[in-house]
Amino acid sequence: MTLKFTCVASLLATVVVSTSLAAEPITFTDVTGQELTLPATPQRIVTLPNPAAATLIALDGKSDRIVGMNKGSKRAFENGMMGVIFPDTAGITSDILAESGGWMPNVEAIAALQPDLVIQWGQRGDDIVAPLRNAGLPVALMVGGGNGGTEELARANMRMAAEITGQIGKYDQLIAWRDRVMGELTAGFAQAGEVEKPRILHLRSAKSKLTATGERSYQNVFIELVGGQNVAAGLGVDGTVSAEQILEWNPDIILLSAAEGDAGLEAIYDDPLLSRLTAAENGRVYKTPQGGYIWDSASHESPFTWMWLANLAHPDLFQFDLRQELRDGFKLLYAYDLFEDQIDRILRIEMNGKQQGYQVFAAQ
Template identity: 30%
Template sequence: MITDMGGAVVSIPQDNGPIADLWYAHNEITIMLGGGDRIAVSAESPADSPWLFHFFSALKRAHTGIRPDTASAEDLLARHIALVFVSSQAKAEELRGAGLPALSAEYATQADLLRSLDMTAQALGTDEAARTTALFHQKMAEALSLLQTRLATLPEQNRPRVLHIARLDPLQVDGSNTLVDAWITAAGGRNVATVSGNHRPVSAEQILVWNPDIVIVDASAGAVPATSPLTALPALQTGRWWRNPRGIFAWDRYGCEDLLQLYWAATRIQPKLFSDINIRALTVTFYQTFFHVSLTDDEVTRILSGNPPARQASDNVQAKKEKNL
């Protein structure tokens, strides 16, 4: 019996049967813990997460691109799914009502990320999952300890006001009670968005009123249009506007790459305090340790720049050319 993140106690069959991972951010956690070959249904798709499918091409054999809010219990039952991961308690309850062993994996803090990781490892039930989870706990503790130690005596006024933009069209930001808010705070900043939750709609005028010292933009958000009022933001004009890295999943959102996000954000938000952090080296070590992937220099550069794999990038250019023919 396993207690999920919503507090439900669920019986999970230990038969290594097929998995439906219906939370985008959770797929990489399942893979990191050694359960990737069991994923038969996934919310992810090559278009949404090109690095995921670049490194783990076997996932292409799964039924991909299944939206978690519309996933059919009947379809999952027909596929003999033995374990389902979702991002909400309500969806988990719905699927359990239909006879599926579903677990809610949602979280909004680093502490709850670790609890969700523990839950996933317990559900997978392998020694590999247990060992990897223990190592991840250790590395997360090291990262948080480093940040907390160096920021312990930092005056509040020396914590920059940070805005995280999830989308530019339509304009959406991330507020309190989110993992985004958690890493901004942990890395020495203050979330300037006076809203609660992810992807909250906001006007450009409101952002100008907030006037953040630093703006961090989701890798998939796109560029600021030349006609946008946001071009008047001092953060943009002074070069304190950064595109977030994106790897197997978006570092800045949910998933195990939050560990890397903490280090990267600290170097951006408090560069003087964390000038010794080599984010390229940390990135190489992280992917080798937790995903058994050896990154090339070009791949590291692309991930840190929030760009897709080289082949994916060329495919996108070709698709645009064909569309214009």
Template identity: 35%
Template sequence: MRVDDPNRRTVLQALMAGGSAALLTGCGASGLSPAASPAAGGTGSAAADRISIMDQRGKTVTFARPVTKVVTIPMPAASLLVAVDGSAKHLGAMHNASWVAMRDGVMGTMFPRTLELPHDIATQDFTPNVESVRALNPDVVIQWSDAQLIDPLENAGLTVIGLTNTGKQEDVDAWVTMFAAMLGKPERATEIKAHSDEELDKIKSLAAGRDSGGPSILYFNRFTGGLKAAAADTYNDFYIKLVGGTNPATGQHPLPGSGMVGLDVEQVLSWDPEVILLGNFDQAMPQDIYSNPVWQNISAVRSRRVYKVPLGGYRWDPPGQESPLMWHWLTAIAFPQDRSAVRGKVREYFQFLYGQEPSEDALDRMLWVTENSGSANYQQFNAG
């Protein structure tokens, strides 16, 4: 997706640093206008009760009241909305890839309504089906901030909030803040950010306390049908380095460009990564690499350190509300001696985000316990 200009990103990050709903323009500390805040009893004029949000394009979007029907196109947005809202009742439709993650993960079990929602409202590359979206009559459409993706929606008279993904945690914080504000729940953003910041500090403290560096970790966004790895300006590069690892795709011999970049096997062989992560955007599993003679000389294969990234309420590999769980999981993968209690952390975090705790069977599916069982040290994620 388009990266916002540096000045706009700087302003956004400064606003988010305080942990409040500061993206709202003309609002009090609660994230709503003073007349609409709980302290004021909500007795002000209709104009004062309006919710104004500056999106990541720098455009201000105003709502007369909290939204009740939201269409989401960016893939992480649907499950993020559910987490912020604590329910699926305000989600009106989503991208097919969001729906597939809900079907294959646990979100569809926790919130069955999500599987009944329309999910044909955009193409794979996020181009909206404008007529399908208009027919749903949403209060707002969430879309990536590229003009060619937003303009058709706005030209059709739809209200749009634009998101960007610069590969930084600040983007997730901004998304949570905007979603909480438009739902009329600004305090929820403060809660989620506080939990995320607490976990971030724990991971940073662990990394800072180690005497030596971590392994080289290569993340494949796509494996089946053509390789794509996380290069510069990706959230995957952020968390690989966060836990103390290195990313060969951004190292001494980096991939050109940014985002998810295509590459060949020869490039991977030259890097010889010590750990390989398989994302949740195709069906590749560790056994697919272990059984293929092409990969046998790579360190990650020889030491059995190939892992399928977990799939919870949403995929853990891209940025989202469950990213702190990814940080803990990857720390345990990269540094198995740390052995953080990931299963307990998932239960705790799911109760906070969704008001539900997953069963032992659901945790096994989430963590791909069976599929990762042939990989080194994965027994640490088993029940009991």
């Protein structure tokens, strides 16, 4: 009887201590420099920026904190590996924006989810932030996307996610991974000396309209990182362009965004003008892969993009074993062991497999 009482008392004490620890306030700084203090580590988070949900889950190692995400994030989960690794994300609501194509929050719908924290885009005007704060909801801000993108901002967004979830150690691992790949790229170019820069066009959209990304986009960051030249430099973040303008640029390589799920290589090859481009004639049109998240967007998976594009842009300099990098990277990011057919799916072997230089990504 005494033993049973002692065990119960010990269990209750453990619960009390655990609850006390869980309820400790946390303070962190968002990407705009705003300091937030929450009464406890947030257990119910709503994310409005597209990459936020995937980034939080990757840092946290689980998905149960996310109670709302926007429809673009939800599509990325459904079309990529995130929905496979974390199948419970299929039940997360995505009706949290007041309008399609914008970032105005549906405050009533968000408040109904009883979030401990809402993550919203910063530096895009107070009109998309103030309604949330006026409703008494704590709001942390990310920066990037349509406001421009840099590697520094990508890292800052990840850092905020790590502070929110208490995963600074994992954040340090992901930064070390980024630094390692960047270092290998830098060393490769240093050893090679002067190299010819392939002229690269990234199309954010290629089906309903042609939208190219410019020098203020994160796409420009990785194009230059792998020794390429962005033919659309001068457009700012992005801009609508004509087929005639693309013909004038005549890029060596064309990248189609993973975010535009219904646009395949036919967007270029079936077009009477675009099919005449050097990139098309040489088979250097590629649909960007999608892993846990979209590879042509700034995210925790960006090193995969750098290695993928380096192999395609400079096959004489770089031969990253991307299949092994994916196996190792998914263990680090998601504690998940990829199957070979899943690697094929991520790399879009079926769609891109016959394009120039893509055989390096095939299973051996």
